Amino acid sequence: MFDPRKDNNDIERMYFQDDGMIPNHPHLPVLLYKGVWHTDPVGAESRFNRNGWSNSWVNGVFDVHHYHSNAHEALAVISGFVKLIIGGEKGQKIVLESGDVVVLPAGTGHKRLKASPNFRITGAYPGGMSYNTRTGEPGERPQVLQEIREVSIPDTDPVYGRGGPLTKLWLNRNN
Template sequence: MNERKKDIETLFLQDDGVIPNHPTLPVLLYKNVWAEEALHAESLLNRNGWGNSWLNGVFNYHHYHSNAHEALAVVSGFVKLILGGENGQKVYLQTGDVVVLPAGTGHKRLESSTDFRIAGAYPGGMSYNTRTGEEDDRAKALQEIRKVPIPVTDPVYGQHGPLLEIWNGKKS
């Protein structure tokens, strides 16, 4: 088995009727992977083929991107997120952690430190939308989620990262 794959936590989230989440791909949590390099997270994501990046925070309301996967790397501080919708999974991220959200994955900031900063990026620099679970957007959102391709690189490890194994369903 790929040694790096063992260190990644996977979370499978279900459609809750408002937030669709992804029907087949899990959220990937890379804990403490960039502890020494956290201040350079945005450029590291870019180097690994994830672009259209930004440095900021996470919205304090449930939202998702139906047309792109998203990598979030904690540059400083900590954040507590809820993933998957109102009754989803709570996760705690701190400096050096990276989370990869497949298209459709709901996320919301519950709390954070005053020094919290996060870098976000998208595979191949894809453009992204922001949806909040409005019912009239749901049918279109579900179609868009199914059309988002698997990335060709892992945001942390590049061309030979565990995301490629996990999301392509390869067994070790």
């Protein structure tokens, strides 16, 4: 159960600027929920789906910089660990372990740097949105910048569902 008096402080927020190749999101932060599902990471995909985040999959993360300009993405590590760089080549390196969840606003670059042999991750999108995959090619820029601006804030948090912190944190970006 989500307790807004406590849990908002446990969610790390990271902001990234457009680096000329990876646009990132101009206003919304990446949200990192460390260890939120450590007791049952394997059930992450079904919890995403119950919380209104679907079109889900289980696999890995590409080892090239990429982003989705037309959808936000939630990722939950279900086994092992992964070291990612978020935000493009000059972004921030993070390590995610089994039970961690990261939510990437549309346009946010991500790339796998290293992973354990048993690494598995599940991804999902608000309302089951169909997502594209972009790599920062110069010809993408005008269209993807418009697409990023048009992606709406989800109705539910992928971890906590209705009333969860994502909507508040993304609507009130100064929190």
